[in-house]
Amino acid sequence: MEKKVFVFDLDGTLLNSKEEVTLRTINAMKVIFEKGYSIIIASGRMYKSTKMIIEKFFPFLKKIPIISYNGAYVTSHTGEVIFESDIPKNDAIEIIKEIKKENIHVQIYLNDELISDQENTEIKGYAKHSGVNYKIVNDLEEYIKKTHGPTKILAISKVEKLDKLQKMMVSKYSKNLNIVRSFNIYLDFLSKNSSKGAALKKLSKIYDFDISKAYIFGDSENDISMLSLSKNSYAMGNASNHVKDAANHIAPSNNEEGVAIVLKKILSDTHNH
Template sequence: MKKNIFVFDLDGTLLTSKEEISPRTINAIKTLFENGYFIIIASGRMYKSTKLVIEKYFPFLKDIPIISYNGAYVVSHTGDVVFESDIEKKDAIEIIQEAKNENIHVQIYLNDELISDKDNAEIKQYSKHSGVNYKIINNLDEYILKSKNGPTKVLTIATKEKLDVFQEKMISKYDHKLNIVRSFNIYLDFLNKDTSKGNALKRIAQLYDLDLENAYIFGDSENDISMLVLSKNSYAMNNASEKVKCAAKNIAPSNDEEGVAIVIEKILSDISHY
């Protein structure tokens, strides 16, 4: 019999709007771990930022697969890189120019480093949110061209309303070659076309012979849809948008109501009574 699998997004799912994880939620995840269930963390964050959250709140989860950068960087339980993708340099430079034309903040991720050419409020806020330092350079285009590979991800930051318009425009122009998805209301991510949390999860499932159809998958943002649709046991948080809720089979209470913990407790109770 295959193990039960639990997949968790971080921001807006395990993390509250205050960017904390409650003791009740930590305890619920610890109970899963102690019962031998297979746990995967799937985040849009950088790998080092994802690791920081795990180390802070779930130090017992030392050896689990991690999906970071929305699936562009996937690491096995042993720390080996299972999958890595980047954006073609030409495409990345085009997106950067598009953002600058609209006066939208843009930053890139290369070799797990956060990089921009503007030291502004947006990157300071992002750096604080992710717990990761950033690097300011003179020219992003030149930096990309000189690098061995293209960026893992390009991120634009603006108000929700401004990004709604920008996202629509970018999808109409670049959807055939990039995966363009919101990871937060104010964050719009640009990734390699084949990169998504769902595709990363499929790779992990092949590696470990996992049954995704019955996996318990939790998420709240557009970047979680690709993995929520894979399972009949998927949960969108109540703080998710309607689009995300429609992709999931179930709705959990919100991230500020300890929704993940409530669902886990019920699942474990049902299993023990089975």
């Protein structure tokens, strides 16, 4: 019998708008875990923030592969780093200058640390949402020059401003970088070969599973690269049409316990076959 693999995004998918996972969803996850099915978590969050959410809501998922930073940092079920990719120094410095020119907040992630040279409501709100601390340095560009390229750069702004920035940056830098929204007010910049889809392909080789049959759940633009890989992909009801088009099925929204509803259906279908 083929092993069943389930892949879940966190924010907007397993987590509801209050950034919580309901008991019903936790129990549904427990059932697939106890059946011995494989579970992979794929998030745009930092590694430590992703791990923290897993430990808080799914303490039974102690040994699972984790895709964090939208695929720029991937760990195996033992916690070993399988893949790590930084943005080249020069690209990173250029991107940061461009974002600052537009008067948009910018922060970087380096060695799983959140760093900025602007202490404002954006970084404070983000740190609270992620449950992490941050470090303020004098100048981001100088800091990168002295250390190395960051895992991820994040711009935070109002939706309209980010729409404009995204258009401009994609036309300029999409050859070198993966530029993708992880949330309507978050625009992520990653190395070209970093995406949730690319990370999932790597894991499918290591763990020897058929990606086209994996059950994949997501809600944001950064999930498209993985949703498009499987016939069993589910976009959440809260996803934009752009994301829904990439998936084969639509689940109820994250505030309606969409994942739990679909898992229950998958399990009863499996049971009836």
